[in-house]
Amino acid sequence: MNQRQLKTAINSGKVSNLYIFCGEDYFLKNLYVKRIAKTKNATVKRIAIETEEELKEANARALSGSLFEKKPTLFHCLLGFEPKKNTIKPPHFNILILDVESCKKEDEYTVKFEPPKRSEIASFIKGVVSKAKKDISNEAIELLTAAFEGKSTAMLKNTLDEILLLSLNKQKIEADDVKACLKITSNIDIKEIIDLTRKGSLQQITERLDEILSQMPPQLFIHIFSSEITKIIASCYLSDNCLKEHLRVYYPSNYKQLCKRIGKNNLLKLVKSLYEIDKILKSSSEESTETIIKARLMLWAQGF
Incomplete structure (x- = not known):
């Protein structure tokens, strides 16, 4: 089954209580999780699963319930491995969706997500x-x-x-x-930019920012950079499951390492600097925006 066949099943109300979603398109898979939840009037609960034992536990939770529950729960399990399908039992009341990047074997519960037409x-x-x-x-x-x-x-x-x-x-x-x-091809490597800034290498940070800002407006750079910093700060306080569910952080360990290296206080100071940059950009000429970004980042680095 592919996502188009699943859409037909959803539209006709013939939705199963067990699916195995295969593919790398996490946005499309999340979209169909929401559609199934809406059809079943279910509450979505996302869980990160790393071992077969954790999967058995999640399957047991999905199988239980219905006596005291008014609404079913859709367990959206993000798996780091391909499950052994013969060990999975379909729930009767709740819904279980196993989300993996690839499937070697397919069966009646498998939904293979293909690139859209x-x-x-x-x-x-x-x-x-x-x-x-x-x-x-x-x-x-x-x-x-x-x-x-x-x-x-x-x-x-x-x-x-x-x-x-x-x-x-x-x-x-x-x-x-x-x-x-x-035309934007330059990726923003948050770790690289922070490392260059912390080293206080004015020439290196200037060259890297010049490369990035030659391809994207300063406002877009600040938006993307701020978004990544927000995820790092969140990783200082939230669990892996919470990061995956609410912020789409599917590799929390990378962000948690950056949180530990930089420190909560320094990250909060950086957010304040980015906020100040954003305010200045809205009232400054385009010619001065790049200089403002470089100067503010270097000023923040001096606080280490």
């Missing part, structure tokens, strides 16, 4: 833009559809978020907005 990509783009209360030109839709054909919905959603940010002050997204966003 062109028409599905176009429909998805229109839906996201409409929710943001904006319009988008047909040329812009065509450019995005061609760019993401055969790729995951998660990648497309991230790009759409960036385009919406780039066109914040515009009512309609045009082809030029899409072209500007698709």
Whole structure:
């Protein structure tokens, strides 16, 4: 079964109480988890599963209940391994969804998530833009559809978020907005930037920021950078399950290591600096924005 067949089953009300979701498109899989939960009027509970023993425990929890529960629970289990299917028992009241990146064997419960078709990509783009209360030109839709054909919905959603940010002050997204966003190839390695800043190497941090800011507006850089810092701060306080469920942090150990290295107080000071940068950017000329970002980051580093 693929996601299109699952959609047909959901629309007809023929939803099973056990599914094994296979594929790397976490956004699309989460979308179908929500659809199944809505159809079954269920409460979603996400659980990170690392061992067969933890999986047995989750299966037992899904099998129990119904006497004192008014609504079923959908257990969305994020697995770090492919489960042994003969050990999984379908619940009768609750719903169990096992979420893995790949499946060597498929059976009646397996849903293989495939890259969306062109028409599905176009429909998805229109839906996201409409929710943001904006319009988008047909040329812009065509450019995005061609760019993401055969790729995951998660990648497309991230790009759409960036385009919406780039066109914040515009009512309609045009082809030029899409072209500007698709030209961005420089990844923001949060660990690299923080390490360079902490070392106090003005030349190195300047060169790296120049490379990044030559491809994206300062506002977009601050947005992405702040988002990553927020996840690091959250990892200082939250459990792995909570990070995966609410912040889509699927590899919490990386963020927890950064939290330990930098320290909570220094991270909070950095958030304050980023907030100050954002305020200044909104009232400064474009010529001075890059200098402001570099200066503020270096000033923060002096506090170590």
